[in-house]
Amino acid sequence: MTATRQDVLTILERLVGFNTVSDQSNLALQDYVEAYLTAKGVPVMRVPNATGDKATLFATIGPQTDGGIVLSGHTDVVPVAGQHWSSDPFTLRVTADKAYGRGAVDMKAFAAIALSQVDEMLAAPLKRPIHLMFSYDEETTCLGVVDTIALMGHSLPRPSVVFVGEPTELEVADAHKGVTVFRTLVHGHEAHSSKPHLGAHAISGGIAFGAEAEVIAAELKAAGDPLKRFDPPYATLHIGMFHGGHGRNILANLCTLDWEIRSVAGTDPYAALARLDAFSRDVIVPRMQADGWPASITTEVLVDVPGLNPEAGSPAETLALRLAGRNATISVPYGTEAGHFQRAGIPTVVCGPGSINQAHQPDEWIALSEIDRGLAFNRALIAELSQ
Numbered sequence: 404m405t406a407t408r409q410d411v412l413t414i415l416e417r418l419v420g421f422n423t424v425s426d427q428s429n430l431a432l433q434d435y436v437e438a439y440l441t442a443k444g445v446p447v448m449r450v451p452n453a454t455g456d457k458a459t460l461f462a463t464i465g466p467q468t469d470g471g472i473v474l475s476g477h478t479d480v481v482p483v484a485g486q487h488w489s490s491d492p493f494t495l496r497v498t499a500d501k502a503y504g505r506g507a508v509d510m511k512a513f514a515a516i517a518l519s520q521v522d523e524m525l526a527a528p529l530k531r532p533i534h535l536m537f538s539y540d541e542e543t544t545c546l547g548v549v550d551t552i553a554l555m556g557h558s559l560p561r562p563s564v565v566f567v568g569e570p571t572e573l574e575v576a577d578a579h580k581g582v583t584v585f586r587t588l589v590h591g592h593e594a595h596s597s598k599p600h601l602g603a604h605a606i607s608g609g610i611a612f613g614a615e616a617e618v619i620a621a622e623l624k625a626a627g628d629p630l631k632r633f634d635p636p637y638a639t640l641h642i643g644m645f646h647g648g649h650g651r652n653i654l655a656n657l658c659t660l661d662w663e664i665r666s667v668a669g670t671d672p673y674a675a676l677a678r679l680d681a682f683s684r685d686v687i688v689p690r691m692q693a694d695g696w697p698a699s700i701t702t703e704v705l706v707d708v709p710g711l712n713p714e715a716g717s718p719a720e721t722l723a724l725r726l727a728g729r730n731a732t733i734s735v736p737y738g739t740e741a742g743h744f745q746r747a748g749i750p751t752v753v754c755g756p757g758s759i760n761q762a763h764q765p766d767e768w769i770a771l772s773e774i775d776r777g778l779a780f781n782r783a784l785i786a787e788l789s790q
Contacts, residue, residue, distance in 0.1 A: 406519040415515035416495040419504035425479040428456040457539040465529030473534040473565040477541030480506035486765040501768040508769040509762035513568035516777040545708040564719040568755030575723040576753035577732040581710030583672035589658040592696040602654040603696040606647040609658030632734040638670040709742030719750035
């Protein structure tokens with residue numbers, strides 16, 4: 404009945420074996436998890452995405468009521484293309500002290516640990532439920548949890564606390580930056596470069612847009628991080644891709660900029676967007692249209708991951724610190740789905756086995772000792788909820 408490291412590795416081998424890179428379906432993996440849980444009598448709800456090729460699973464063990472704890476993890480993984488692996492990334496390889504495979508640490512081990520302990524959860528006299536939630540698209544948009552969160556308190560129980568099991572070496576993280584990703588399209592009109600007055604140069608518009616974005620980036624840096632929790636200690640605005648043109652002697656009719664803001668508490672990424680929209684409308688577009696040719700600038704939001712803001716003394720922080728045997732919280736530099744739970748009013752922290760330092764790279768691995776520590780953490784949680 405008591406789960407062992409080998410029990411975890413057996414399940415982890417199955418989970419790693421499913422290619423759930425974010426551009427692929429996760430349904431085969433979820434079929435396996437659903438069958439595993441229903442065979443043990445655990446009710447499962449499947450929440451599909453709009454196209455039906457992905458789904459989030461939500462399962463409740465113990466009292467079928469509101470309250471309790473969600474153990475939340477994502478099933479998707481980052482690509483392996485272009486990486487040089489020592490073995491098949493979708494076949495778990497276990498050595499004396501590590502388990503290798505895509506998703507081994509980020510974050511299929513978290514799911515495998517929880518699944519291996521379902522019998523322990525079922526046997527315990529739980530007074531408050533444990534909810535298992537396995538989502539999709541965390542590595543791309545973090546939207547795989549949103550539809551399921553919307554059901555909490557309606558067709559699903561509303562939990563009291565959420566633990567997002569991203570790898571923190573079981574440190575308790577109560578803060579991470581938000582991530583908002585934008586795509587700006589600058590539309591102009593082609594002309595021969597020897598007669599630029601016969602066109603509207605999209606690249607010139609893109610350069611002006613980028614220059615104003617750099618001004619805003621400098622202001623964000625100067626404003627700093629009021630919480631003084633992050634490295635670097637300020638919100639960042641970064642233009643990651645800038646594309647335009649088909650030849651050096653042609654005025655480009657299109658320039659595309661992909662850019663992001665990684666925000667700290669008190670930073671509104673949409674204020675920066677509004678400012679850039681106004682600058683485009685009032686300055687850049689009139690300049691591009693000066694010779695009478697059409698021009699426009701539009702921006703769409705591609706990703707919006709809310710930050711996780713500290714909530715000192717929250718039920719999530721207090722419980723996680725006690726279970727993990729920690730005295731203080733940490734911040735993490737990456738984004739997670741935790742902000743979506745917090746935005747819905749559910750106290751949330753990030754706490755899971757393994758190190759983020761081993762994630763997203765070739766020969767991704769988790770230390771077997773971290774699996775043992777994850778088992779112990781969950782065992783303490785089961786005892787806590789049985790009191």
